[in-house]
Amino acid sequence: MTVPIVPGFHPDPSICRVGDTYYLANSSFEYVPGVPIRRSTDLVTWELLGHALTRPSQLPPGDGAANTGIYAPTLRYHDGRFHLVTTNILEAHRGHLIVTAEDPAGPWSDPVHVRGTDGIDPDLCWDDAGVCHLTWTSFRPERPGITSVPIDPATGAMLAEPRPLWNGTGLAAPEGPHLYRVDGWWYLLLAEGGTERGHAVTIARARRLEGPYEPAPSNPILTHRSTTHPVQNTGHADLVECADGSWAMVYLGVRPRGKTPQFHVNGRETFLAGVDWVDGWPVVAEDRFPVAAADNSFTDGFATAELHPRWVAPGAAPETRWSGPGELVLTRTLLTRALDEHWTAVARLDVSHGTAAFVVRIDDRHWYGLTADGSTVTATLAIGPIVHAVTNVAAGSAVSLRIRALQPPASGPFREVTEPDLVELSVLRDDGRAEVLGTFDGRYLSTEVAAGFTGRMIGVEVLGGSVALQEFRYTTGR
Structure with missing residues (x-):
């Protein structure tokens, strides 16, 4: 895959499906409105519906300092509503914020904050009993790394003590966690190696959400590090089961150009790959979805x-x-x-x-x-x-x-x-x-x-x- 499905500065993609329609959210950092939301029926062509964070009550105005604001979101659909969880890094002391909507085009609710969850890259999932679990990359010194806790998403209240899950394969900066329930297993997808040239996607699984987690024998399941591939920095992925029962992955990457060390100018963009499940593990098929260069005029x-x-x-x-x-x-x-x-x-x-x-x-x-x-x-x-x-x-x-x-x-x-x-x-x-x-x-x-x-x-x-x-x-x- 060398052509992004969402070009330009659209990092940290998160995807969900409702029926035959897919929805995508991206980070927006200091730019307002925050968190662009897109819709597609083929995973390749995407329509911009609007943004999740459009009001001062959702996203308090700031001075627009570079690389502040809204970090990686997760977009999910549960029990008839869309849920989006993300981090306003300028209000990290309030914890991650959750907004909901019946229609992804909006309006989205005012946020609920989950206090005591300092960090970035929050994820939401629901277990078989319908309990919501928040998972994130914790910055707290007493519990660093990938952390999870059951919550009430309507109030932000924790329902238990946060617990560590799996901090990856040993590469730098384990982050971007997403949890999935597939065929009786809990799968934990991570980004590792930092969001630069060492970026990679890794995965582990466990019978219980709390673990212990077993790493995939083929980790990393996606990376372009130490290659001459024209798309680099690949990582921060999210999985989705397609309407026909197949699977796909969205992930970020950059298109560096020029003489070494090369330079990317349009930021981190959103790319698409197919996924096969082989012996209980996801195998990435990067060229499954042909994406033609679009006229964005x-x-x-x-x-x-x-x-x-x-x-x-x-x-x-x-x-x-x-x-x-x-x-x-x-x-x-x-x-x-x-x-x-x-x-x-x-x-x-x-x-x-x-x-x-x-x-x-x-x-x-x-x-x-x-x-x-x-x-x-x-x-x-x-x-x-x-x-x-x-x-x-x-x-x-x-x-x-x-x-x-x-x-x-x-x-x-x-x-x-x-x-x-x-x-x-x-x-x-x-x-x-x-x-x-x-x-x-x-x-x-x-x-x-x-x-x-x-x-x-x-x-x-x-x-x-x-x-x-x-x-x-x-x-x-x-």
Whole structure:
């Protein structure tokens, strides 16, 4: 599998099935609304329904600091309701939070917190007696590692003392637990090795949920570590039984490019594999589901006041005012995910009443952008502590700005490609001419440089006053 089923910054996938329909949730970190929810009937093509965490009562506003906010969720369906459990790392002292809904498109309930469960990567499952069990990666020094406890999901009350389960095969950072009941066994799926190049999926089983757990003889059951596979960092998986009785796995991976150590720019993406059960253990068939490269192009003319769920903002929900078709007034940042290796984005802006930057960013310390103030457009690069205005050109208050992620040419004595891509910043003139202000090395907008858990976002940052975003076009490829 080399093509993601959900491209761009969509890590930590969790999946469940209801009848013939599958539902998928992903981490969202500092971006709000939180936890995107998707629907599919074939596991390959997915429709974005909305988000689970859309209100301040569910996700209190923050300052949008990089790599904070909502960590890995688990999405499950039980007794007629969808249940989602996740961690707001800014409120980790309150424990994991659980929200529920009859319809995954929402609305979702206000959260119930399970106090005393400091850590990340919570999972929910129900035993044969209908008791709900919360399992997570504990950060408590008195009980570190994979921990589980029966709970009342309606109140968050623990029904017993937490107990350790299985901390993996000995690799670094055992996390991402999911429990499943299959053919009289309890299976515990883990991510190990860290979410970088050593990432792997391992599994163990026990007759009782409490253990003891026996590791699979073929562990890890999925990893691309120490290979030249174009998809790396594979791990943090979740299993689902399909409508026809077969099984599948979703997992995260990255697509690094350029010269060693290589650089991935769009974050951790969601991939799909088949699963066979052989002698009581899952065997991963990575190429079972053919996934063709999708055309992710879209144009948003803001014809109505309702924002498409693709739009998010760091720290708090987007602040917009709709004054008519093609007039979305912004007072703060509005972003969407980069979905392709190579793409073109164009924003048509009116900056008569403010100043705005059209940006591609990993976080607020790593971004390239075009700042429009009504008289000039300035190309600026931010790489860590260095913020450098490269050049500027004259432009009025109505501007069309373009950012492209381009495939770099081979160069150097060995004709290798050193960068993951080249980022081009341009002003589009009324006569159709593109005035290029510069083309820059894309590696500085990669996770390997910026660090963290997110990926590239594209959009408009309001630097002062208010601006009107009249149209946004995103095109797959050049």
